[in-house]
Amino acid sequence: MESPPSPHRDPDGGEARRRTATIYEVAERAGVSIATVSRVLRGTIPVAPGTAERVREAVAELRYRPSHLGRGLAERQHAANGIVFPDLSGPYYAEVVLGYESVAAELGRSVLILSSHGRPTARDMVLDLAARVDGLVVCTRTVDDETVREVAATGTPVVLIARPPVADVDTITTENRDSAARLADHLLGHGYRRFVFLGDADRSSDFAERFEGVRQVIPAIIPITCGFDEDGGFRAAEAVRLQKPDAVICGNDEVALGLTRATRGSVPVTGWDDVMAARYAGLTTVRQPMRELGARAARLLDERITGARGEPHHDILPTQLVVRSSCGPHPKEET
Amino acid sequence: MESPPSPHRDPDGGEARRRTATIYEVAERAGVSIATVSRVLRGTIPVAPGTAERVREAVAELRYRPSHLGRGLAERQHAANGIVFPDLSGPYYAEVVLGYESVAAELGRSVLILSSHGRPTARDMVLDLAARVDGLVVCTRTVDDETVREVAATGTPVVLIARPPVADVDTITTENRDSAARLADHLLGHGYRRFVFLGDADRSSDFAERFEGVRQVIPAIIPITCGFDEDGGFRAAEAVRLQKPDAVICGNDEVALGLTRATRGSVPVTGWDDVMAARYAGLTTVRQPMRELGARAARLLDERITGARGEPHHDILPTQLVVRSSCGPHPKEET
DNA sequence: TTGTAGGCGTTATCAA
DNA sequence: TTGATAACGCCTACAA
Numbered sequence: 001m002e003s004p005p006s007p008h009r010d011p012d013g014g015e016a017r018r019r020t021a022t023i024y025e026v027a028e029r030a031g032v033s034i035a036t037v038s039r040v041l042r043g044t045i046p047v048a049p050g051t052a053e054r055v056r057e058a059v060a061e062l063r064y065r066p067s068h069l070g071r072g073l074a075e076r077q078h079a080a081n082g083i084v085f086p087d088l089s090g091p092y093y094a095e096v097v098l099g100y101e102s103v104a105a106e107l108g109r110s111v112l113i114l115s116s117h118g119r120p121t122a123r124d125m126v127l128d129l130a131a132r133v134d135g136l137v138v139c140t141r142t143v144d145d146e147t148v149r150e151v152a153a154t155g156t157p158v159v160l161i162a163r164p165p166v167a168d169v170d171t172i173t174t175e176n177r178d179s180a181a182r183l184a185d186h187l188l189g190h191g192y193r194r195f196v197f198l199g200d201a202d203r204s205s206d207f208a209e210r211f212e213g214v215r216q217v218i219p220a221i222i223p224i225t226c227g228f229d230e231d232g233g234f235r236a237a238e239a240v241r242l243q244k245p246d247a248v249i250c251g252n253d254e255v256a257l258g259l260t261r262a263t264r265g266s267v268p269v270t271g272w273d274d275v276m277a278a279r280y281a282g283l284t285t286v287r288q289p290m291r292e293l294g295a296r297a298a299r300l301l302d303e304r305i306t307g308a309r310g311e312p313h314h315d316i317l318p319t320q321l322v323v324r325s326s327c328g329p330h331p332k333e334e335t
Numbered sequence: 336m337e338s339p340p341s342p343h344r345d346p347d348g349g350e351a352r353r354r355t356a357t358i359y360e361v362a363e364r365a366g367v368s369i370a371t372v373s374r375v376l377r378g379t380i381p382v383a384p385g386t387a388e389r390v391r392e393a394v395a396e397l398r399y400r401p402s403h404l405g406r407g408l409a410e411r412q413h414a415a416n417g418i419v420f421p422d423l424s425g426p427y428y429a430e431v432v433l434g435y436e437s438v439a440a441e442l443g444r445s446v447l448i449l450s451s452h453g454r455p456t457a458r459d460m461v462l463d464l465a466a467r468v469d470g471l472v473v474c475t476r477t478v479d480d481e482t483v484r485e486v487a488a489t490g491t492p493v494v495l496i497a498r499p500p501v502a503d504v505d506t507i508t509t510e511n512r513d514s515a516a517r518l519a520d521h522l523l524g525h526g527y528r529r530f531v532f533l534g535d536a537d538r539s540s541d542f543a544e545r546f547e548g549v550r551q552v553i554p555a556i557i558p559i560t561c562g563f564d565e566d567g568g569f570r571a572a573e574a575v576r577l578q579k580p581d582a583v584i585c586g587n588d589e590v591a592l593g594l595t596r597a598t599r600g601s602v603p604v605t606g607w608d609d610v611m612a613a614r615y616a617g618l619t620t621v622r623q624p625m626r627e628l629g630a631r632a633a634r635l636l637d638e639r640i641t642g643a644r645g646e647p648h649h650d651i652l653p654t655q656l657v658v659r660s661s662c663g664p665h666p667k668e669e670t
Numbered sequence: 671t672t673g674t675a676g677g678c679g680t681t682a683t684c685a686a
Numbered sequence: 687t688t689g690a691t692a693a694c695g696c697c698t699a700c701a702a
Binding site for chain 2: 110
């Protein structure tokens with residue numbers, strides 16, 4: 001007998017880690033060619049019912065699952081999407097990612113996550129991630145514009161979340177300016193006159209827009225810079241106190257919560273996002289549709305991946321003022 | 336002139352989506368063979384300094400990034416890990432995933448996430464995910480034991496989080512029974528005598544262990560079943576009221592928070608996990624090291640992937656009772 | 671309806 | 687130190 005026609009080795013003895021079956025083994029077991037196996041699995045080209053049945057049996061018996069590596073290489077695609085965010089702690093990004101994963105999964109794509117954490121190697125990690133997905137979502141300022149452009153130049157579709165447009169990539173943001181103005185109006189209704197804005201407008205376009213929106217109504221508002229999380233808000237308490245504000249408008253809920261903890265609620269405060277903790281802290285805030293942000297990004301990306309050309313999208317999702325107790329007892333409306 | 340020796344087509348005209356450079360183009364540009372390019376990129380085998388330099392230049396000019404698909408196929412590995420969890424909402428899994436991503440990234444592995452949501456196709460999705468990673472973390476009861484076994488049988492290392500052992504896969508959990516008993520003791524110290532346990536011990540080993548731990552101290556505790564989230568707790572309020580308990584021990588913070596919202600704090604309550612909202616709600620709870628859970632899983636997985644054999648690990652991480660106001664004003668200790 | 675064979679982008683083994 | 691070239695697992699014209 002000659003050696004078997006298959007160019008592939010037989011599975012090894014089996015004492016070491018068990019190999020996963022290949023299409024060749026399925027084909028051999030079903031007594032057909034690998035082309036036929038591929039056809040019944042993909043359902044592209046009709047196969048004789050009997051043959052198809054034998055193939056399916058072989059697949060089941062061998063517990064065969066096609067290799068994504070082989071398939072991806074042949075099809076020139078990954079069937080996977082990526083998403084980059086600064087950090088998952090704090091429900092904001094967790095929700096965004098969840099919304100993203102949810103529809104990506106529906107669309108048959110796996111999702112790869114990457115938290116930049118603020119690692120200096122973020123750029124490289126993102127470029128690497130981009131090389132193993134069909135499309136990429138970049139949240140906020142996790143990497144610089146240059147990197148975004150480089151990924152986009154590769155031809156890999158990119159969607160930016162909560163970030164100003166770069167080149168002509170798609171963008172999804174939430175409405176900031178108007179709701180910020182509305183929030184400011186509400187606070188003015190409380191009778192407050194002296195305000196502090198707490199956050200870092202230079203490092204987040206969201207924060208910048210919120211600040212602008214507020215300042216439109218309260219030109220004299222005093223900006224104070226701090227980190228994006230609870231700790232940032234907590235630490236800023238002293239600086240805030242020095243300004244003796246009637247109320248403090250914070251860039252997001254975590255900052256507001258941190259500040260509240262430090263001031264023990266002695267100063268009226270507002271946040272932004274409406275994370276779960278905000279409800280229990282009685283925090284007045286602006287709710288944004290975090291999950292929808294991710295979900296929409298996934299859909300948009302899918303359209304681009306599957307070939308949609310057209311002009312760049314720049315979707316803006318609506319937000320909603322949520323008044324609770326942290327901004328103080330509201331005086332009667334006088335209208 | 337003859338046609339070029341490379342078996343690969345020239346890049347297309349360039350009007351459509353731009354292709355990413357391949358190793359052949361780098362080799363051609365540097366005037367070497369692809370083998371040499373591969374060698375300088377991997378740094379495995381020494382290459383003449385001058386040659387290496389030329390290759391690096393070509394790589395930079397072409398912005399070449401090796402294809403993970405090609406590489407993975409040749410190396411028979413993915414350089415990626417997966418993690419499966421029921422849902423990312425609620426800070427618990429968000430933190431676990433974050434801890435996981437954090438160390439996985441350090442170890443040079445991408446991470447693929449999959450939320451089972453409770454989709455009926457979860458089993459298939461997990462099997463599919465398992466086929467595209469080198470190792471997999473499965474949280475809680477996202478899929479049945481059978482599926483876990485099937486993945487493990489493939490040879491893909493698996494680590495279970497917050498779930499009882501299956502076959503001989505590694506396991507990481509947090510301590511439940513003792514801390515539950517401690518919690519019960521504390522509540523007894525308040526003078527409470529009639530208790531309800533709110534959760535679903537049948538669908539979570541964590542809940543089951545917590546219930547057992549509590550019941551050790553309070554044999555007469557009344558179990559009531561509800562969903563795992565805020566809504567579950569909220570809806571269970573009526574059933575709880577009917578029992579007129581002195582205090583309610585909930586399986587996790589979200590349930591406790593939901594119940595609290597429904598009862599407006601009229602009944603002493605405790606949770607479990609210590610999520611962010613718990614702090615602001617003044618919830619007495621048991622803190623578990625969520626991020627560490629994920630981080631450790633990533634390390635353990637990496638060891639298995641890189642060849643560690645040995646006995647299965649069954650790590651148990653310590654937890655910590657956190658007393659706040661939700662369990663009521665504490666009477667003076669009398670010791 | 672089915673099989674053959676070339677290609678997808680890398681790695682790694684032989685020779686040279 | 688380098689270059690051909692055979693895998694790796696799959697898809698898909700092209701033939702039969």
